[in-house]
Amino acid sequence: MSGAEMWFTLYWILTQALRWNPVYRSTFKDRLSNRYKNHMPRVDIFVCTADPNLEPPIMVVNTVLSVMAYDYPPEKLSVYLSDDGGSQLTFYSLLKASKFSKYWLPYCRKYEIEPRCPAAYFKSLPEPLDATQATSLASIKKLYEKMEARIELSTKLSRSYEEIQSKHKGFSKWDSYSSQHDHDTILEILIDGRSPEEKDVEGWPLPTLVYLAREKRPQYIHHYKAGAMNALIRVSSKISNGEIILNVDCDVYSNNSQSIRDALCCFMDEKYGQEIAFVQWPQMFSNITKNDLYGSSFRVTMQVEFHGLDGFGGPIYLGTGCFHRRDALCGRNFSKDRLVEWKSQNQMTIEVSTQELEEEAKCLASCTYEVNSQWGKEVGLKYGFIVEDAITGMTIQCRGWKSVLLNPIKPSFLGLAPTTLPQFLMQQKRWGEGLLQLVLSKYCPLWYGHKRISFGHQLCYCHYGLWAANCLATLCYSTIPSLYLLKSIPLFPEISSPWFLPFAYIIISKYTYSSVEYLRSQGTFRGWWNEQRVWLYKRNSSYLFAFLTIVLKLLGLSNLTFVVTAKSADKDVSERYENEIMEFGHSSPMITLLAALALMNLLCFATVLSKAAMDGGIMVIVENMGLQILLCVVLVLINFPLYEAMFFRKDKGKMPRDVTVKSVVYALVGCIGFSLLLKG
Ligand SMILES: *[C@@H]1O[C@H](CO)[C@@H](O)[C@H](O)[C@H]1NC(C)=O
Ligand SMILES: *[C@@H]1O[C@H](CO)[C@@H](O)[C@H](O)[C@H]1NC(C)=O
Ligand SMILES: CC(=O)N[C@H]1CO[C@H](CO)[C@@H](O)[C@@H]1O
Numbered sequence: 001m002s003g004a005e006m007w008f009t010l011y012w013i014l015t016q017a018l019r020w021n022p023v024y025r026s027t028f029k030d031r032l033s034n035r036y037k038n039h040m041p042r043v044d045i046f047v048c049t050a051d052p053n054l055e056p057p058i059m060v061v062n063t064v065l066s067v068m069a070y071d072y073p074p075e076k077l078s079v080y081l082s083d084d085g086g087s088q089l090t091f092y093s094l095l096k097a098s099k100f101s102k103y104w105l106p107y108c109r110k111y112e113i114e115p116r117c118p119a120a121y122f123k124s125l126p127e128p129l130d131a132t133q134a135t136s137l138a139s140i141k142k143l144y145e146k147m148e149a150r151i152e153l154s155t156k157l158s159r160s161y162e163e164i165q166s167k168h169k170g171f172s173k174w175d176s177y178s179s180q181h182d183h184d185t186i187l188e189i190l191i192d193g194r195s196p197e198e199k200d201v202e203g204w205p206l207p208t209l210v211y212l213a214r215e216k217r218p219q220y221i222h223h224y225k226a227g228a229m230n231a232l233i234r235v236s237s238k239i240s241n242g243e244i245i246l247n248v249d250c251d252v253y254s255n256n257s258q259s260i261r262d263a264l265c266c267f268m269d270e271k272y273g274q275e276i277a278f279v280q281w282p283q284m285f286s287n288i289t290k291n292d293l294y295g296s297s298f299r300v301t302m303q304v305e306f307h308g309l310d311g312f313g314g315p316i317y318l319g320t321g322c323f324h325r326r327d328a329l330c331g332r333n334f335s336k337d338r339l340v341e342w343k344s345q346n347q348m349t350i351e352v353s354t355q356e357l358e359e360e361a362k363c364l365a366s367c368t369y370e371v372n373s374q375w376g377k378e379v380g381l382k383y384g385f386i387v388e389d390a391i392t393g394m395t396i397q398c399r400g401w402k403s404v405l406l407n408p409i410k411p412s413f414l415g416l417a418p419t420t421l422p423q424f425l426m427q428q429k430r431w432g433e434g435l436l437q438l439v440l441s442k443y444c445p446l447w448y449g450h451k452r453i454s455f456g457h458q459l460c461y462c463h464y465g466l467w468a469a470n471c472l473a474t475l476c477y478s479t480i481p482s483l484y485l486l487k488s489i490p491l492f493p494e495i496s497s498p499w500f501l502p503f504a505y506i507i508i509s510k511y512t513y514s515s516v517e518y519l520r521s522q523g524t525f526r527g528w529w530n531e532q533r534v535w536l537y538k539r540n541s542s543y544l545f546a547f548l549t550i551v552l553k554l555l556g557l558s559n560l561t562f563v564v565t566a567k568s569a570d571k572d573v574s575e576r577y578e579n580e581i582m583e584f585g586h587s588s589p590m591i592t593l594l595a596a597l598a599l600m601n602l603l604c605f606a607t608v609l610s611k612a613a614m615d616g617g618i619m620v621i622v623e624n625m626g627l628q629i630l631l632c633v634v635l636v637l638i639n640f641p642l643y644e645a646m647f648f649r650k651d652k653g654k655m656p657r658d659v660t661v662k663s664v665v666y667a668l669v670g671c672i673g674f675s676l677l678l679k680g
Contacts, residue, residue, distance in 0.1 A: 001476060001477075001480060001481075001491060003473070003476075004472070004473035004474075004476040004477055005473075007469075007470075007472070007473040008473055011463070011466065011470065011473075013459075014459050014460075014462055014463035014466070015463055017308070017312075017456050017459035017460050017463065018304070018305040018308035018309065018460050018463060019304065019305070019308050020308060020311070020456060021308060021311030021312060021456065022304070022307035022308045022310070022311055023307055023310040023311040023405075024307055024407070025266075025310070025404060025405065025406060025407075026408070027261075027262045027265035027266070027406070028265065029258060029261040029262065029265060031265075032261055032264055032265050032268065033261070036264075036268065036342065039342055040072070040073065040076060040264065040342075041076070041242065041243040041244050041264070041267075041342055042076045042077075042078070042240055042241065042242035042243060042244070043070075043072065043076060043077055043078070043242045043244045043245075043246060043260055043323075044078045044079075044080065044236045044240055044241075044242035044244070044245050044246070044326075045067045045077070045078065045079045045080065045245075045246045045247075045248070046080050046082065046229060046232045046236070046245060046246070046247045046248070047060070047063055047064055047067065047079065047080065047081045047082070047248055047249075047250055048082045048084070048225055048228050048229065048232075048247075048249060048250060049081065049082070049083055049084065049085065049090060049250035050083075050084040050085055050224075050225070050228075051084075051085045052085050052087040052089050052090050052155070055250050055251065056155065057087075057089055057090050057092075057093035057094075057151055057155060058093065058119075058148055058151050058152060058155075059119075059250065059251055059416075060081070060090060060093065060094075060250040061093045061094060061096070061097035061147075061151070062117050062118055062119045062120070062253055063117065063248060063249075063250050063251065063252060063253045063254075064079060064081055064094065064097055064209075065097055065100070065101060065104055065116070065117065065118055066115065066116050066117035066118075066120075066253040066254040066255075067079055067246070067248065067253075067254050068101050068104075068105065068206075068207050068209065069101075069104065069105055069108045069116035069254075069257060070116075070254065070257050070259070070260050071109075071257040071258055071260075071261070072260045072261070074105070074193065074204065074205045074206055074207045075193055075194075075205045075207075076242070077193070077207035077208070077260075078193065078207060078208035078209075078210065078236065078239065078240035078242060079207055079208065079209050079210070080210045080212060080232050080235070080236055081094055081209075081210070081211050081212065081250075082212050082213075082214070082228040082229070082231065082232050083211065083212070083213045084213070084214075084216075084222070084224075084225075084228050085180055085213075086177065086180050086183050086186060086213035086216065087180075087213075088171065088174055089154060089155060090211075091170060091171070091186075091188070091211055091213075092151075092154060093151045093154075094190060094209070094211050095168060095170065095190060096147050096150060096151060097147070098190045098191050098209050099147075100118075100143060100144065100147050101191075101200070101206065101209070102199075102200040102201050102206065103140055103143055103200070103201055104118060104140065104144075105200050105204070105206065106200050106201055106202040106204065107136060107140045108257070109204070110136070110202075111129065111133055111136070113126065114255070114256065114257060115253070115254070115255040115256070115257075116254065116257050117253035117254065117255070118144050120253060120255065120286065120414075122141055122144065170188045170190075170211075173186045173187075173188065174186065180216070181216050181217075181218055182216060182217060182218055183213070183215065183216055184215055185212075185213070185214055185215040185362045185363075185365045185366055186211070186212070186213040187210070187211070187212050187213075187235065187358050187361055187362045187365065188210070188211045188358070189208065189209070189210050189239070189354050189357065189358055190209045190210065190211055191206050191207065191208055191209040192208060192354045192357075193205060193206060193207055193208035193240075194208070195354065208239065208240055210235070210236075210239060212231065212232065212235055212365060214227070214228065214231040214365040214366075214367075215365060215366045215367045216367070217367050220367040220368075221383075222367075223376060223383045223384075224388075225319070225381075225388065226376065226380075226381035226382065226383055226385075226388040226392075227376070227383070229247065229380065229381045230370070230375050230376060230379075230380035230381055231364070231365040233245070233326070233329065233330065233380055234364035234365065234369070235361045235364050235365050237326075237364075238357070238360055238361040238364060239357060239361055241326075242326065243325065243326050243327075243340075243342075244260075244263065244264070244267065244323055244324070244325065244326065245323065245324045245325075245326055245329060246260070246263070246322070246323050246324075247319070247320065247322050247324065248320050248321060248413060249319070249320040249415060251415050251416045252320045252321060252413050252414065252415040253286075253413070253414055254412065254413060255286075255410070255411055255412055255413065255414045256408070256410055256411075256412040259281070259412045259413070260323075262279075262406055262408070262412070263279045263323040263406070266279045266404050266406065267279065267323070267325060268342055272402075274336075274339055274340065275334055275400070275401060275402050276325070276401070276402050276403065276404055277314075277324065277325050277328035277329075277334070277396045277397070277401030277402065277403055278314075278317060278322055278323060278324045278325065278328070278329075278393065278396065278401075278403045279322065279323045279403065279404050279405075279406055280306075280314075280315045280316070280317060280318060280321065280322045280393075280403060280404070280405055280406075281321035281322070281405075281406055281407070281412050281413050282302035282303070282306055282321075282405065282407050282411075283298065283302060283318050283320065283321060283413075283415060284297070284302070284411040284413065284414055284415070285297055285414060285415050285416060285417040286414035286415070286416065287416055287417055287419070287577075288417055289577065289578060289580050290524060290526075290527070290580070291524050291526040291527040291530055291580055292523070292527045292530060292531070293530055293577070293580045293581075293582065294417070294418065294421065294424040294530070294534055295527075295530055295531035295533075295534035295535070296417035296418055296424055297417065299518060299521040299522070299523050299527075299531075300514075300517055300518055300521055300531075302407070302521075303407070303520075303521035303522070304517060304521060305460075306405050306407070307405060307407070308460065309405070309457070309460050310403075310404060310405040311456075312453075312454050312456040312457035312460060313397055313402050313403070313453055313454055313457045314393075314397055314401075314402045314403030314404060314405070314457075315393075315403055315404075315405040316389075316390050316393050316394070316461075316464065317389045317390060317392055317393025317394075317396070317403070318389060318390075319387075319388075319389030319390075320413065320415065321412070321413035321415075325401075328396055328399075328401050329380065329381075329392075329396070330379050330380060331374065331378045331379040331380070331399075332399075333399045333400055334399055334400030334401045335400070380392075382395065382443075385434060385437060385438065385441070386430060386431075386433055386434030386437060387431065387434030387435055387437070387438060390434070390435065390438060390464070391438055391441075391443055394438075394443065394445065394448075394449070394453075394461060395443065395448075397452075397453050397457070398448060398449055398452035398453055399452075400452075419573060419574065419577040419583065420573060420577075420583035420584075420585050420653075421537075421582055421583055421584055421585070421591065422583075422584070422585045422586065422588055422590070422591060423585075424534075424538075425537065425538065425541055425542045425588075425590050425591075426542075428538045428542035428543070428546075429541075429542040429543070429545050429546045429549075429590075430546075431467070432467045432468035432538075432542055432543045432546035432547070433468065433546035433549055433550060435464050435465045435466075435467055435468065436465060436466070436467070436468040436469065436546060436547065436550050437550060438461075438465050439462065439465035439466060440550065440554070444465075445457075445458045445461035445462055445465060446458055446462065449461065467543060468542075468543040468546040468547045468550070469543075469547060470539050470543055471539050471540065471543040471544040471546075471547050472544075472547070474536065474539040474540060474543075475539075475540055475544065477631070478536065478540060478597060478601070478635055479597065479600065479670075481627075481628045481631050481632065482600065482601050482604035482605070482628070482631070482632045482635065483600075483604060483670075483671070483674045484628065485604045485605075485607070485608050485625060485628050485629065485632060486603075486604050486607050486608075486671060486674065486675055487675065487678050488611070488621070488624075488625070489678075490624045490625045490628065491625075491627075491628055492625075492626075492627035492628060493627075494623055494624050494625075494626070495622070495623050495626045495627075496623065500626075500627070503627055514528070515528050518531065529638075532638060533638045533639075533641070536635075536638060537594055540593065540594060540597060541590035541591075541593050541594050542590065544593070545589070545590060572651075572652060572653075573653065576651065576653050581651075581653060582641045582642075582645060582653070583653040584645055584653060584654060584655045584656065584659070585653065585656075586656060587656040587658050587659045587662075591655070591659055592659050592662050592663050592666070594642065595642055595646060595655060595659055595660065595662075595663035596662070596663040596666035596667045596670065597667075598635075598636075598639035598642045598643065598663075599643075599646075599663055599664060599666075599667035600666075600667040600670050600671060601632055601635040601636055601639065602636055602639070602643065602667075603667055603668070603671050604632055604671065605632050605633065605636050608621065608629060608632070642655070646659075646660045646663075647660075
């Protein structure tokens with residue numbers, strides 16, 4: 001217990017680092033447009049998708065359409081979709097979207113609508129201004145629904161696009177395709193922005209749109225998302241070579257058509273812009289319920305802690321909603337002597353046809369291109385890590401660059417949060433694992449960052465890196481005091497002792513502070529309570545498993561793998577999510593562990609109650625073991641949804657029967673075993 005307390009103290013210092021020096025930024029976009037007029041840089045946008053079954057193509061094309069519709073000169077905008085699934089279905093959907101964009105972009109421009117993600121726009125029940133807009137709205141909605149129906153039908157049948165297949169030459173590129181893990185590079189420029197024929201229905205140019213499925217061979221490691229990003233960096237350098245790169249995940253649509261200008265305000269700032277390598281937006285979600293059942297909005301992390309990181313040199317690169325300076329991402333060191341002159345970087349002088357361009361760019365996405373090169377080491381995103389984004393961002397900062405956080409009141413990028421407890425815990429496990437891997441690698445913020453980034457920044461990185469390491473102390477605190485209650489052995493000072501005061505002080509001040517902080521980040525009180533629960537659950541399960549995986553890996557007994565989180569859900573699962581009812585889904589070791597711990601606490605609490613009832617003397621027990629009882633009561637209260645799911649709920653999302661049985665057995669064995677142990 002003392003060890004656990006010491007750990008909490010140490011970790012508290014790390015959390016304070018994030019609160020020492022918060023920085024808040026805002027931009028002045030009108031000044032940017034006045035000053036640079038026609039000299040804005042080119043912007044390349046990368047959207048990454050990996051699996052058409054987990055990430056529905058209709059969601060992917062909505063993201064693509066939302067970024068194509070940015071309020072930015074279309075001839076300077078290029079959108080790249082990297083499809084690691086190499087799926088014809090995704091290609092087909094993108095083809096449909098490219099047709100739809102010819103109507104969608106003029107509509108967005110004409111009526112200046114927000115948000116520009118079609119699905120989100122239609123869902124928000126737009127109010128037309130006048131009769132002309134009402135007719136346009138009706139016809140654009142019809143077009144969208146037609147596209148959606150086509151895509152959904154082909155998703156269901158998986159082959160209904162055969163008649164189109166013969167019409168569009170792009171599909172022939174699948175002729176030599178044998179499987180998702182074994183195929184040639186498939187690169188198709190669906191809209192070539194340079195070509196004078198590519199115009200929308202009102203005669204305006206369109207942004208370039210490129211589909212890429214990089215070459216995959218079983219004998220070459222493909223490095224997941226980092227590999228896809230690096231292929232995109234190279235391919236785009238041939239096609240559009242924008243100085244600024246925006247990277248979003250396929251479920252993260254743009255909810256603000258001005259974000260590019262926001263980012264450019266940072267990069268093109270005369271005084272500080274030169275040293276900024278990337279501009280990160282906080283990760284936000286479109287489907288968070290009012291009281292944020294799983295705490296998946298990371299409210300305090302995004303609204304408080306990331307501003308603190310900004311004060312020390314910049315936020316972590318989150319892998320989505322982030323604008324990069326291309327050369328910083330490609331490994332250039334920051335130097336004061338090399339200033340970028342934005343006004344001169346404006347010409348595109350490639351004079352080749354679309355086909356030739358495709359052929360030239362294709363070889364850049366081959367498996368062999370990176371062999372014996374610095375890609376994945378010094379250039380581009382780093383390979384071999386689960387949280388390649390965080391590591392890449394940190395090494396960029398270690399090369400002298402800064403990053404900044406832009407967090408306007410209106411969220412600019414909106415993703416999808418997990419909607420079931422097992423999904424949430426898996427995602428947390430992956431992050432905990434990846435960040436711990438960072439601390440234990442040669443890129444440990446303490447050694448690698450020494451003299452490269454500020455001390456405060458190092459502490460902040462350690463705070464995240466050691467997320468998973470919290471599991472042991474938390475596990476001690478949620479088991480040992482309750483078990484000692486069983487034997488009526490006090491572990492903390494009694495209530496009348498002066499040593500009780502420090503405990504009371506810490507408990508009261510900590511929880512007041514944390515609830516106020518949460519409420520000030522636009523949360524609700526129930527939301528705060530939910531977050532306390534999730535805080536306990538992820539430490540006792542996700543982080544514990546993450547910690548064990550890393551230890552096993554260090555001992556050479558296990559391999560790390562990358563899991564894509566599912567972004568679609570059943571209808572009744574969604575319904576329960578919206579009503580804020582916890583979803584336990586299938587049985588898994590993590591859930592069993594949580595249930596067993598919850599039951600154990602319940603047993604301990606029941607024992608104390610019955611003892612007090614039998615012997616009387618409740619006051620004596622409270623006097624001697626007040627803090628222990630308090631802890632146990634709080635644990636029982638916070639676990640209430642678990643008990644409910646085990647014993648009272650009837651719906652499909654309740655605790656699976658076998659988990660209930662197993663956890664009852666484990667809890668009984670734990671309590672009885674412990675009693676016997678102490679007797680011995
Ligand atoms: C997205 O943007 C719209 C329009 O600006 C805004 O009304 C809406 O609240 C934003 N969405 C979310 C989830 O905040
Ligand atoms: C950046 O700086 C480091 C150390 O100062 C040096 O080793 C490295 O070669 C430099 N990289 C480039 C691309 O100049
Ligand atoms: C409130 C809300 O929008 N919930 C949605 C979040 O995303 C899941 C998965 O796509 C949907 O099923 C929910 O309806």
